Amino acid sequence: MTGIYLLFILILSIFVGFEIIRKVPATLHTPLMSGANAISGITLIGALSLAGGENQHIATWLGFCAVMLATVNVVGGYLVTDRMLAMFKKR
Amino acid sequence: MSDFSLLINATYVFCALLFIMGLKLLSHPSTARKGNILSSLGMLIAILVTLLDHNIISYQLILAGIVLGSAIGVFAAKKVEMTAMPELVSLFNGVGGLASLAVAYAAIVSDNPLTTFELSVSVVALLIGAVTFSGSVIAWAKLSERMVGRPVVFKGQEVANVALVIAILAIGVLLVRQPDVTMWHYAMIALALLMGVMLVLPIGGADMPVVISLLNSYSGLAACAAGFALENNLLIVAGSLVGASGIILTNIMCKAMNRSLVNVLTSGFQAVVTSDMKIEGEIKALSPDDAFYVLEAAQSVLVIPGYGMAVAQAQHAMKELQELIESNGAEVAYAIHPVAGRMPGHMNVLLAEADISYDKLFEMDEINPRIENFDVAIVIGANDVVNPAAREMKGSPIYGMPVINADLAKNVFVLKRGMATGFAGIDNPLFFKPNCRMIFGDAKESLNNLVRQFAS
Numbered sequence A: 001m002t003g004i005y006l007l008f009i010l011i012l013s014i015f016v017g018f019e020i021i022r023k024v025p026a027t028l029h030t031p032l033m034s035g036a037n038a039i040s041g042i043t044l045i046g047a048l049s050l051a052g053g054e055n056q057h058i059a060t061w062l063g064f065c066a067v068m069l070a071t072v073n074v075v076g077g078y079l080v081t082d083r084m085l086a087m088f089k090k091r
Numbered sequence B: 001m002s003d004f005s006l007l008i009n010a011t012y013v014f015c016a017l018l019f020i021m022g023l024k025l026l027s028h029p030s031t032a033r034k035g036n037i038l039s040s041l042g043m044l045i046a047i048l049v050t051l052l053d054h055n056i057i058s059y060q061l062i063l064a065g066i067v068l069g070s071a072i073g074v075f076a077a078k079k080v081e082m083t084a085m086p087e088l089v090s091l092f093n094g095v096g097g098l099a100s101l102a103v104a105y106a107a108i109v110s111d112n113p114l115t116t117f118e119l120s121v122s123v124v125a126l127l128i129g130a131v132t133f134s135g136s137v138i139a140w141a142k143l144s145e146r147m148v149g150r151p152v153v154f155k156g157q158e159v160a161n162v163a164l165v166i167a168i169l170a171i172g173v174l175l176v177r178q179p180d181v182t183m184w185h186y187a188m189i190a191l192a193l194l195m196g197v198m199l200v201l202p203i204g205g206a207d208m209p210v211v212i213s214l215l216n217s218y219s220g221l222a223a224c225a226a227g228f229a230l231e232n233n234l235l236i237v238a239g240s241l242v243g244a245s246g247i248i249l250t251n252i253m254c255k256a257m258n259r260s261l262v263n264v265l266t267s268g269f270q271a272v273v274t275s276d277m278k279i280e281g282e283i284k285a286l287s288p289d290d291a292f293y294v295l296e297a298a299q300s301v302l303v304i305p306g307y308g309m310a311v312a313q314a315q316h317a318m319k320e321l322q323e324l325i326e327s328n329g330a331e332v333a334y335a336i337h338p339v340a341g342r343m344p345g346h347m348n349v350l351l352a353e354a355d356i357s358y359d360k361l362f363e364m365d366e367i368n369p370r371i372e373n374f375d376v377a378i379v380i381g382a383n384d385v386v387n388p389a390a391r392e393m394k395g396s397p398i399y400g401m402p403v404i405n406a407d408l409a410k411n412v413f414v415l416k417r418g419m420a421t422g423f424a425g426i427d428n429p430l431f432f433k434p435n436c437r438m439i440f441g442d443a444k445e446s447l448n449n450l451v452r453q454f455a456s
Helices: A002-021 A026-040 A043-052 A057-084 B005-025 B029-050 B060-079 B080-110 B118-142 B157-177 B182-200 B205-232 B235-254 B263-266 B287-296 B308-310 B315-327 B347-355 B365-371 B443-454
Strands: B300-305 B332-335 B361-363 B376-380 B411-416 B436-440
Touching: A002 B005, A002 B060, A002 B205, A002 B235, A026 A057, A026 B005, A026 B029, A026 B080, A026 B205, A026 B347, A043 B029, A043 B060, A043 B080, A043 B205, A043 B235, A057 B060, A057 B080, B005 B029, B005 B235, B005 B308, B005 B347, B029 B365, B080 B118, B080 B182, B080 B205, B080 B347, B118 B157, B118 B205, B157 B182, B157 B300, B205 B235, B205 B263, B205 B365, B235 B263, B287 B308, B287 B436, B287 B443, B300 B315, B300 B365, B308 B315, B308 B347, B308 B365, B308 B376, B308 B443, B315 B332, B315 B443, B332 B347, B361 B365, B411 B443
Parallel strands: B300 B332, B300 B376, B332 B361, B376 B411, B411 B436
Antiparallel strands: none
């Protein structure tokens, strides 16, 4: 049953994603991609319990690597997107 | 549902809402920055609330990972040049893929026994993560010219790819049935990494916008699959938002080249078809001095930038020229083709960096109906995206591709280093048209030359 329930969430959020992202203008496509990079760093919250959990040695270290890599995505992605968006001005 | 898990999950709903709102605000440049901040706030809240999870018993490694990752992220984000944005985005795609690979692998080897379903989705997450990682590394190497940008094809490539897919499927089944045999783990990771390499190798420089978008989508799907493996709703929602975004961009890029995704992924452009149509006319060069007189008399000027502008770093010189033309009483507009540059929106970011107002930037479909009204069209380092052969030469490899009809403007100036053909390797009839003049040399030099003429 859990699988079906998760599938439900998947399908609905894909449709939401299509609807809102279709409205992003071409001029913002690069910030959209780097912003999406940051959001895909959400893997971090999955990695947290693996890195801090009671696990075998190898799983813990893999969790640590994942925490570090995903943080690079989150921090770097949001910062560089902000840097770009700050340049888009209208006069 | 025990201790904090209700709180955690309720907060996740709120975070998902913030991500969606953030993306929604990205629909206009004036609200986009607020949207990005909203989205990052959602991420921060999600991370903080996850730390309450009762499964987390030690925080040292987590803290170390976050500090290290933040330092790398801040460094990369602050240091990167705007022209190197495609490389950075493709590296970030790769990092995201590697993170999902690590999470999925950790889930497979952890002490918690997994159901067949969880195991299967973990393997899928492992696969997508590895393909995203190695594919992005190759894309990054091509973009930063650490390896040849042209398509790498060899005999029997299709056969090799089919064999690879079959091998991955077979190992995948074995891994799910015998999760304790570590040999399957290593085989799976190795084959998936190889597949990422094979996916990007046959793709050439100008097709990079498609590949970056596709890998962007994969990095989201990898997070999504990891979400299935860990039964985490927020991972699924956020991952599929990213996946959807990448798929939409991939689709836009393919449409802009009039090619299917399969065509882009499996081949470079087809061999040039010899066409009976002869290109008539001759190429006429123009000195910047003469170009200045035409520009001085012009009432409206259209600028069409391409990858060459990024290479020559000519955007600041263009901004200077724009101001001089405007103070001369003429109108300046920019026309951006969807696949100009090496990633979606590449040109827009460069022009924004040069402080050019975004309301002067127009999409191809907005500018084409009124392109006849422009006195001068200046093409800076673009070739295939302004090639009229796409409209008028049946049999041309790019026939049918939507292009900016620069040749319909009253005068066309093409800033170009030499007579090399564009990525498609075909002649451009635009250069032979009677209303077209070539200004040879480095684009930045030529523009600075024009700026000097105007100033004096």
